Amino acid sequence: MELENNSFVLGIDVGTSSVKAVVLEPVTKEVLHSESRDTRAGLESECGAQGKEQDVCQIIRALNNCLTALPSDKLRKVSRIGVSGQMHGVLFWRTNQGCHWINSVNLRVFEPNAVSQLVTWEDGRCTTDFLSSLPRPQSHLNAASGFGCASIFWYLKNRPEFLQQYDAAGTIQDYVVSVLCGLRKPLMSVHNAASWGYFNTRTKTWNTDILQEWGFPIRLLPNVVDAGCIAGKTSYEWCGIPQGTEVGVALGDFQCSVYSSLTNSTDAVLNISTSAQLTFPMPEGFQPEDHPSPTEAVTYFPYFKDRYLAVAASLNGGNVFASFVTMLAQWTADLGLETTDSNIYTRAISAAVSANDTHLTICPTLFGERHSPDSHASVSNLTSAELSLGQVTRALCRGIIENIHSMLPSHQLKQSGIKRIIGSGSALARNAALKQEVEKIFPFPIVYGKDVDSAVGAAMVMVQE
Structure with a gap:
């Protein structure tokens, strides 16, 4: 689907320490406006110094603040949103309760609800011995500590009751897209699925047979689509961005950073x-x-x-x-x-x-x-x-x-x-x-x-x- 005339594209990156949003002119690809906010979302982890967790509410608050700082006349003309973010990490939520929409300073924003903390890519709770105890993936990428599937395996072994609270999981950027589009089942790009481990990029499928055999809660795994696909449309007006704006499936920050600079x-x-x-x-x-x-x-x-x-x-x-x-x-x-x-x-x-x-x-x-x-x-x-x-x-x-x-x-x-x-x-x-x-x-x-x-x-x- 082609972009509307005189419209703009919003680019969002939900990073490890900050969030950033840019308004892009689609013809010239010129960045017209840019805002960033530190998230200051770090939390103490139950795993002590090895654990690296972040407060999802704090991240989303920074994201909302970042967008409201952009010119409202440009946001009203946004017709498509691209989202990237920190890879490998995982958070959990309930799809029917994962957020609530509120009015803030005459703008519609969302706040997380029934959401876990974000276990980030820096997390070190999965020791070498723990990783060696896991099944071998059918993939060209090995699992590592901080990878979504490895973290879920850790919860499965150490806190299985924790996983029973939720029916969805994804990266922080997958959560943002899921909430914006009101998805009943989260979507994940090949970028983020590969970063979780136990994903075959040739067939573009999870290693479900291997995971099921080991009791892994595959109900939590998102559906996977190609990077660049449209995930859906915004269910509500968001910070002045019109309801019905197209939103791309969330991408890996690494791939997007390379895409922004690599020409040859x-x-x-x-x-x-x-x-x-x-x-x-x-x-x-x-x-x-x-x-x-x-x-x-x-x-x-x-x-x-x-x-x-x-x-x-x-x-x-x-x-x-x-x-x-x-x-x-x-x-x-x-x-x-x-x-x-x-x-x-x-x-x-x-x-x-x-x-x-x-x-x-x-x-x-x-x-x-x-x-x-x-x-x-x-x-x-x-x-x-x-x-x-x-x-x-x-x-x-x-x-x-x-x-x-x-x-x-x-x-x-x-x-x-x-x-x-x-x-x-x-x-x-x-x-x-x-x-x-x-x-x-x-x-x-x-x-x-x-x-x-x-x-x-x-x-x-x-x-x-």
Whole structure:
């Protein structure tokens, strides 16, 4: 179905720490307006430090606030909505009670109701031993902690009564689409289904036989459709967006971020934000093999139109540098001195940019890796001559880049026909030392300034359909 004349497309991304919404002009693909809000949704988990959970009410409140900040005259002309969000995670709800619609400042918004907390992609409750006890998926993607199906298996073993409360499950973006369209049974794109595990991307079906044999509550699994499909139409007016507006099935934030910036098949995208990803598109017709080695660092994510992305997805990126800054701030406070995290961040980067080269080596896998969940960070080659702030910061930046390069090395990129790398992400944009290390380690032209944006990508997908 074609877009209406003089209409706009709304793109939404429900991220790990913030939500973003953009209004896109569909012909020029120009972003006319953009708003973002921090969710501040983190919660203490019953699993302690290993658990990573978020308050769904807080996320939706931020989303509603984000939309109401956009120009009302543009929202009234929105004819299609694209939605992306953080992958792998899971929340549960009751389809007949999952939200209620209210009037807020003369605008119609929805609030979650009968909804669980969101178990995010960062969740670590599924230990290596627990994962090894689960059935082997019929899929080219291994299950990992933080993956939706793995988390459901954890509840099945540890809190089976919890699952009895709900009749639907999905990612946070699936929930948003389900509520907007009033779906009786949630829909999920191939993007998000693959990110949950126990999904075969060739047949586009869940591993129902395997799951049923192990007592998995398959009633909770959404129906799966191709990425880019229309999930339905808005059941109510929402923040001034007309009732009856088309809504696309929720997409993966990673795929949408790549879609927003990738223009040539010979480009790779290196994105360093909270985590880090290096990816490039596989040729048309490529099909990944089932049952990869659990230690394989490169995985293949479904993209659009039955294509795949080769992906080295590291759990260690800007979050490692942020932990380093937090450590320095704590040391400073312990010494009775006062400064801000932002001041430490700025001074550490400045010192690293001007520092002499160092033999100090930092392995930055503070948060483990999916292909090596038990790995830890380490420091080696310490000498008394290489302990300055600049040298340590430089070594940390190098370690972050070397880690992602070890997962998808330059020779493999060259063999795949890659000619240049598009560098993007908030951590890379803010950290000149990281950029320097990228340019040292990767023997390709590096292009900056074409930043990835999942909300923009989600809107662009809706323009194409």
